[in-house]
Amino acid sequence: MIFVKGSNFLNKREIFIIGAKGIPAKYGGFESFVDQLTARNQDEDLHYNVACRRDLSDNKSDYFEYNGATCFNVDVPNVGPARAILYDIKSFDQAIAEIKKRHINKPIVYVLACRIGPFINHLKRKLKPYNGLLFINPDGHEWLRAKWSLPVRKYWKYSEKLMVKYSDLLICDSQSIEDYINRDYQMYNPRTTYISYGSDLVKADISESDYKVRKWYETHYVRKNEYYLIVGRFVPENNYETMIKEFMMSGTEKDLVIITNVEKNSFYEKLLEETHFSEDKRIKFVGTVYDKELLKYIRENAFAYIHGHEVGGTNPSLLEALGSTKINLLLDVGFNKEVGENSALYWSKQSGALAKLIEQADALSADEIEQLDQASTQRIADAYSWSFIVGEYEKEFLEVN
Incomplete structure (x- = not known):
């Protein structure tokens, strides 16, 4: 294995992170989390090892260093929807090979998401000779996502069950997810803790x-x-259907700007048929914005943000909105309410509820808007800053026996 000259990994707690596509972050929430976790590592007793998909990596070497972490590329063939499962399994096996080669004692393998449940007991046994621990981030309710067919959703639920059963610790990024794990899988007496996803309060540059x-x-x-x-x-x-329909019902003269990876697929056609949004000039699908500074600027200069996410844990887009957008209108579900608390306004899927809330938002005074803006910014500063989140992870990694 090739290390950077002068690096010393003796007597460090070695953490192997599996499940993100890789760093530097370019793809999503898990990748941004791993990027932040490694970049902000302040404890000399911790060293991170990060699995990366070679086909998505800018650095094609077997090993490279980034943010002080040792990154190892994993080759995974394109086998369709099962590719993510195979990637996690191969990443785990490569981590075990490194642990064996470097004679690492008490490593932690931290798996992001519950994709490999049917294989996890077999993989965990490989950790036993090294006194290794298996940590898992259960993510959100992947088995509820409408994009999956019924057999796939059943696999997700079964996989989650086994990941919970064989984990040494489940790190939940949502209190609602932690409650769900402890309630639905109490027969396994799971060990859980809550550490959220993070966000920064930095204005667009x-x-x-x-x-x-x-x-x-x-x-x-x-x-x-x-x-x-x-x-x-x-x-x-x-x-999307509820948000668009309700916006069209409202009397606001403002636009609805939708930043998303819209595809002219069956979901798009059904949405068009159900809402006729193309007949409302206020509705604007503007595609994606990958420029982080531009997206931050667009958030900061919106009148309000509407959040309709219903499945999953703490959502990165919600944290970014609370930290940058003055008014936030959130779907009233546990995941969102535990994050926004009293710094946001809430709507249900009952007909007319969001339309009415939009009109109420339009009527807010400058002082009321300022109060909401300050409250949401403070909420992020108090509970979701990356420095706080990374500190919580470091304590968990170092204090475990």
């Missing part, structure tokens, strides 16, 4: 005068502070 800002607003005929914003994956469980 661009301004109205930047060309890319002017171009985006002009291209989509959008004006600052004159639009409601939705950001999220284009999937049914994020309640």
